Amino acid sequence: MTPTATWKRLLILLVCLWGILAAVPNAFYTRVEPHNDALAAIARAGGVATPEQAADVALWPSWLPSALMPLGLDLRGGAHLLAQVQVEDVYKARIDGFWPEARDALRGVRDQVGAVRRAPSPEDTLRITISNPDQLQLALAEVRKLVTPQMTLTGASTSDFEVTAEGNDIVVRLSEAEKAATDDRTMQQSLEIIRNRVDQAGTREPTILRQGSDRILIQVPGIGSASELKSLIGTTAKLTFHPVISTTTDPGANPGPRNLLLPAKDQEGYYYILDETPVVTGDELIDSQPAFDDRQRPAVSFRFNSAGGRKFGDYTANNIGRLFAIVLDGQVISAPQIQSHIAGGSGIITGQFTIEGTTELAVLLRAGALPAKMDFLEERTIGPELGADSIEAGKTAAIIGMIVVMLYMVASYGAFGWFANVALVLNVVIMMAILSSIGATLTLPGIAGIVLTMGMAVDANVLIFERVREELRDGMSPGRACELGFDRAFSAIMDANITGLLTGFLMYWLGSGPVRGFAVTFTLGILTSMFTAVYVTRFVMEVYMNIRRPKKIEL
Structure with missing residues (x-):
């Protein structure tokens, strides 16, 4: 085989070495996680460490990588909530906020319109009564000056409030366009406030997503119960x-x-x-x-x-x-x-505050008040025991899948099957290293993606080895047959993996929750399998061929 350039060999070795070192912390999860938590707590305290935190920091060497794959709700346990935001509450707040402006505007023409008062009306409606109905049009014009014109996506002009005359009263309502815009702002604000509160509680990798027009899905791994999560996000701190x-x-x-x-x-x-x-x-x-x-x-x-x-x-x-x-x-x-x-x-x-109370109040005020009441339609607490069972089941599935694939490769291709197995193991290791480095949350569907990737990872090796067999049958020397096998199988490998990548991208783009977790590991697995199946396997085969220089290959 033609020797690979020295810089390529070094790059392959460095990537494999980095993958092993970056994946190692996941094998010592119970030691590395307290180490990372203690470092974060010490940083927040300005570098001051308690004896317990110092002991946790000593659990893992500081010179080794310490990034971990965060575990999702189905693996760690935690709380799941589905909340419905009462967006109608904001309509009342908008109407109540408009009343002082309208009252002040009418004070300027009080000599003509007379006394101004707010009449009883539904919560999403402002009804203003003046003592001199003959000047209703004048009062109407003054109130309409307060209305803010807006431009819709179609280019049509609209207003945030509709100001009309009904009988002897001025009636103010939110326009339909403003109601839609208000609903969207309310949902976005609720999402951001919930995210702020959950983040400030120090939880790991929460999932906070909008579902439909007025619902929010909240999943927080590592929290004790759904009631604890409700207490955390339900504190309004409305000032x-x-x-x-x-x-x-x-x-x-x-x-x-x-x-x-x-x-x-x-x-x-x-x-x-x-x-x-x-x-x-x-x-x-x-x-x-x-x-x-x-x-x-x-x-x-x-x-x-x-x-x-x-x-x-x-x-x-x-x-x-x-x-x-x-x-x-x-x-x-x-x-x-x-x-x-x-x-x-x-x-x-x-x-009558304590120092701790002022700190908590300041945090809640900075996070903001929820703009509307939330009703919890669904709540579940997932215990850590269930998550531990899922992890063990995922490990078992991954180990069994890897053993079966490795045995098949050895039975089909002999020594060359062992070369593919080395690449397969490195593929899983590098994939775990990348997931840890980017902080991607590992879920049960994500484990399924890893198991599927192990089966797909050897597809490229099968194409290469079958191509090598064809070249050997055509009378090529072992070295030349191996080289042509890699070169001529590359286009088929590339085509197959590009279609797989497109599928993974579409699942991530269009999916949510578990589908995205599967898409992340599936897509990363395709990329890492391309590297290990083509470059790592070729590197191992090249070393073998150059050392043994076999006259004949049994493949």
């Missing part, structure tokens, strides 16, 4: 700032229309009556951090964006001396008196 109308100790007091009766968090039996429409909401919050107040008590500092800062500053300037309630998840956590104009859009939340 709002409301004007205080009065206080009371009567839990059954009637707050009046468009008002709220909320309890004080740290004062049992004490209640606040608040204006239902908040001055500023947590949606306009851009930062929150643990802090201390003037008396060195734990607190949380916050900062609004420009729009929120402007509203916060205007309200405090116009309401000096009044109480201003800070509401978190339906409880008044603080109701300070406005002493002066608070410019700059920043402030501090005080209360």
Whole structure:
């Protein structure tokens, strides 16, 4: 055989050596995983390690690779939830947010339209009544100035709100186009907030996907139960700032229309009556951090964006001396008196906090509030025992599959079958190394993809060896027959693998969940089998032929 260039030999050896070293940590999963977790915790703590973390770090040599294949929900165990987002909740919030703007706009023409009030109406509708119906068209024109024009994908112009006159009232509703856009924004925001909360809990490789128009699939490996996951993502941390109308100790007091009766968090039996429409909401919050107040008590500092800062500053300037309630998840956590104009859009939340409580609250506020309520349609807890059984079943299937393939190759091609078996083992090792390096999650379908790849990996060797047999029957020398076998089988190998790659890409693109897990290992297996079956096998055969220089090959 014509000798392979030295640089190619070195490259093949380096790739194989890297694959072995990068795959080794997966054989010591229970030692490497605590090592990695301890390193991450130490990094988050600024380099300070506890004795337990130091012991975990010592479980694995720092000079060896430590990347692992993350295990999916079906292998590690964990929680599975299917949630339905109540997107209609956001319509009410949009309508409630439009009312102060409409009221302020009509104040400018109050001499003509008279008194302005909000009439009872469905939650997704704003009905405004004026005391002088003769000026309804003037009021209608003023409110329509607040409507934001939008452009649809077809190029047609539309508006976010529909403002119409019904009888003597002005009626404001969300347009159908804005409802669709709002639904999409609500789903995207919910996905991002859930992902933030799950990531901050330190869980591994969560799956968070949108399903249909209003559903979200959440799968988190390694978490204790579905109820624990619901508690994690269901914490709303909804922050709002409301004007205080009065206080009371009567839990059954009637707050009046468009008002709220909320309890004080740290004062049992004490209640606040608040204006239902908040001055500023947590949606306009851009930062929150643990802090201390003037008396060195734990607190949380916050900062609004420009729009929120402007509203916060205007309200405090116009309401000096009044109480201003800070509401978190339906409880008044603080109701300070406005002493002066608070410019700059920043402030501090005080209360009966601990240092740990301020840290947790700051994290929840930064992650944001869920924009709408979620109903959980399906919940499952997958125990780690089931995952361990799946891993053992996958190992058994992989080992049996590899043994059967190896025995077949040896029985069919003798010594050349052993060359193919060396390439087969390296194929699996390199595939595991790549999966570990890119952080691809291994699932039960992924194990099926690996097992299938082992069977497909020897296809290229079968084509090569059969081609070598043909060349030997035509009277070629052993060295020349081997060389021609590789050269002339390459085009058929390439065609077969390209079609396989296209199938893998389509499964990954169009599929989700388990299908994608299968597609990842299947596609990587095709790429690694191309390398091992063609280049590694040729390298091993070339070494054999150059050392033994056989006059005849029994194939």
